[in-house]
Every structure is written in structure tokens, then in C-alpha cells.
Ligand code: B12
């Protein structure tokens with residue numbers, strides 16, 4: 001059994017804020033583990049929305065040895081991305097971004113450190129690169145369940161891995177390794193949430209359907225990032241000023257009093273994104289989109305996805321919304337039907353009936369797409 005002290009020290013020296021170890025049972029009977037049962041129930045309830053890749057990767061999520069045969073341990077790494085008040089943008093003119101979005105894509109900036117971690121494992125454990133496999137976010141790994149088993153934090157009622165040292169603001173990464181490293185203890189089994197329900201109460205859409213369980217179909221993070229199509233009408237007003245992702249259930253958590261400013265060693269802050277005004281976002285073109293969001297995770301939702309979200313925010317800006325009407329009327333004739341549909345919704349939400357009809361007349365007459373025509377006919 002390998003003692004983890006030296007390994008932990010070297011992993012932390014690479015810039016990770018957390019390095020914890022969990023054992024993989026020798027006879028890998030993953031289906032019997034409580035978290036795997038929770039995942040099965042979650043999938044059966046349809047809470048994954050159209051993220052069908054989670055179901056496809058179920059067997060691997062349940063059994064790490066299908067990811068790496070003879071894997072004996074999981075190393076869970078955490079990167080603190082808390083930037084204090086600076087990371088929590090938003091006023092009436094600046095849409096609200098999830099904190100993690102105000103960085104260059106963390107998948108890309110954390111990966112080189114994982115490569116270095118691999119070399120540390122080769123040196124300290126005497127193994128080769130065939131004996132470990134690492135992932136950040138996108139692998140078939142139940143990262144929160146493993147992080148909680150490794151004692152990196154606890155599973156909060158908001159479904160987040162909540163750290164007693166960093167609150168809700170850790171990116172997670174995992175390394176499966178063919179070695180037996182002495183496991184860290186999980187936190188004591190008592191509930192760390194107690195009677196608190198702040199996250200559930202703070203969720204604008206009621207997406208936390210029971211403690212620890214999020215219905216993605218209702219979750220603003222899913223709708224604004226993962227959903228490539230139209231955002232359900234019933235959710236649009238509840239999205240408020242959130243243009244990309246949602247931190248409401250994370251922000252609400254009292255354990256964030258332990259949050260510390262990120263050392264930023266494995267991250268590249270992009271605070272200027274939070275400074276973009278709603279007007280600038282509604283005016284984005286393929287060129288300006290590429291320039292502003294180069295190397296960020298945001299670029300994956302593409303220009304049409306971001307304009308869709310910006311239209312919703314514009315429709316929700318209340319007293320000052322009228323100033324965006326000319327831009328929204330222009331977007332009602334955008335080349336993307338997705339953008340047109342949401343621009344129509346926003347115009348109808350802001351302007352009174354007659355004004356909306358006038359502003360949208362030209363776009364409506366030229367419209368051929370059934371889903372957009374439906375928005376033209378629909379009441380907001
Ligand atoms: C799919 C996904 C989403 C989906 C679904 C979220 C969800 N709650 O499952 C959507 C798009 C909605 C999403 C949103 C967000 N995500 Co996300 N997401 C993932 C991803 C890729 C898979 C998660 C998954 O398997 N979900 C299925 C559910 C069932 O599993 P789970 O949440 O891991 O829950 C486990 C435990 O909580 C436990 N459990 C759950 N319910 C119960 C109930 C009981 C009684 C028990 C005992 C246990 C239990 O068992 C579950 C299975 O092991 C992970 C990366 C990864 N590979 O793990 C990132 C990940 C979870 N996301 C992350 C982040 C940051 C977010 C957002 C904050 C982004 C944002 N600001 O907009 C939001 C937060 C929403 C929320 N409250 O969960 C981080 C979380 C870091 C952390 N400290 O927890 C991760 C780990 C990515 C990373 N590498 O850092 N995400």
C-alpha cells in the first residue's frame with residue numbers, strides 16, 4: 001500500500017488545490033454502490049434531458065475498471081475558481097455569467113497539469129503511462145461521488161461537491177490508476193447540510209426536485225449551455241439576467257464563507273467577458289463572437305446559442321428593456337431560426353401589442369420557419 005503524503009505534496013505543487021485518494025474495490029460491483037443507484041434513478045426519471053451520452057456511459061460510470069482494467073485507486077483533484085465579488089458579475093446592464101465561465105476553458109488549462117501529474121505518478125509509483133487515465137469533466141466518471149468518497153467535501157442538497165475549505169467553487173478532475181494508494185477518509189457520514197434548504201429555495205426554476213437531485217430539464221445551466229434548441233417558454237422569464245450557466249444554488253450555500261480567492265495557477269481569468277454589456281452581446285457577429293470568446297468554454301454554444309440567451313436576458317430586463325427593441329427587431333430577421341424565435345419572444349414581452357406587431361411585421365412576412373411563425377403567433 002502506497003502512503004499518499006509525498007504524492008499529495010507533489011500534486012499540490014503542480015497547482016491543484018485539493019488532492020485526495022479513494023480506493024476502487026477489488027471486486028468491482030459498482031451497481032451496488034448507493035451513488036450508482038442514484039444515477040440509475042436519475043436517468044430513469046429523464047433528468048438527463050437530451051444528454052444521452054450519460055446513459056451511454058452508464059456502465060463505465062458504475063465500474064471504473066471498465067475505464068481502466070485493474071484500476072485500484074482514484075485520485076481526485078480540485079481546482080479552486082473563486083474570484084470573490086469580481087467573479088459574480090451582473091447589474092441591469094451586464095448579464096450574469098456563471099463564475100466558471102469567466103476563465104479560458106478550464107478543460108484546456110487543467111489538462112497540461114494532469115499530464116504533469118501523470119509524470120509524477122510514473123516517477124513516484126514506478127508505473128508507465130498505460131497504467132493511469134485522467135479526465136476533467138468530460139470523462140465517464142462520477143466525479144462528485146468519487147470526490148465525496150475521497151473526502152474532498154460532501155454531497156450538498158444542491159448536488160454540488162461542497163468543500164469545507166473552498167465552498168462550492170472547485171473544478172474536479174480524476175485520475176484512475178493501477179496502484180493501491182492508501183485511501184483518504186470520507187467526511188463523517190452526518191449531514192453537513194443539516195436543516196438548511198437555502199439552495200433549494202434559491203433555485204429560480206425549482207430544478208432541485210429533491211435534496212441532491214437536479215432535473216436538468218428545469219436547470220438554467222442545462223438550458224443556457226447544453227440545450228442546443230429552443231428554451232421552453234415557461235422557463236424563459238425565470239432565467240432572469242443569466243446569460244450562460246447558473247450559480248444560484250451554489251451562491252446560496254453558507255459553506256461559501258470558507259471560500260478563498262483562487263491562486264489561479266491552472267486557470268486564466270477572463271474578467272473582460274463580464275464587462276460586455278447586453279447591447280454589445282446582442283450586436284455580436286461571427287467575427288466579434290470569435291474574438292471575445294476565443295479559447296473559452298462559451299464558444300461551444302456558438303454564436304446562435306449566445307444570441308438566443310441574450311434575447312432572453314433582454315426580454316427580462318424590465319424597465320430598461322425598451323432600449324434593446326431596435327436590436328431585437330433586427331435579430332428577428334437573423335439567419336438562425338433559433339435566434340429569430342427568441343428575438344420575437346423578447347420583442348413581444350417588452351413591447352405592447354401594437355408596437356410589437358409593427359416592429360415584427362417585416363420579419364413575420366418573410367418568415368418561413370414553422371417554429372418561428374409559432375413564436376410570432378404566441379403570446380409571451
Ligand atoms: C451532466 C453534468 C451537468 C448537468 C446535470 C447536473 C447534475 N446535477 O447532475 C447540468 C448541465 C445541469 C450541469 C450543471 C452544472 N454543473 Co455540471 N456536470 C455534469 C457532469 C458532466 C456529469 C454529472 C452527472 O453525472 N450527473 C448525474 C448525477 C446523478 O450525478 P452527480 O450530480 O454527480 O450526483 C452524484 C451525487 O450527488 C450522488 N447523489 C445524487 N443524488 C443523491 C441522492 C442521495 C440520497 C444520495 C445518497 C446521493 C446522491 O450520487 C450521484 C451519482 O454519483 C459533471 C462532470 C462529471 N464527469 O462528473 C459536471 C459537474 C458536476 N458540473 C459542475 C458544475 C460546476 C456545474 C454548474 C455549477 C455549472 C454552472 N455554474 O452553470 C451547474 C450546477 C448544477 C447543479 N446544481 O448540479 C462541476 C461540479 C463541481 C462541484 N464542486 O460539484 C462538475 C463536477 C464538472 C467539473 N469537472 O468540475 N452539470
Ligand code: SF4
Pocket residue numbers: 158202203204205206207208214218219220221246247248249250
Ligand atoms: S444551477 Fe440554477 S437552475 Fe440549476 S439547480 Fe442550481 S439554482 Fe437551479
Ligand code: SF4
Pocket residue numbers: 156157158159162192193194196197198199200252253254255
Ligand atoms: S445551501 Fe444549505 S442545503 Fe444547500 S448545499 Fe449548502 S448547506 Fe446544504
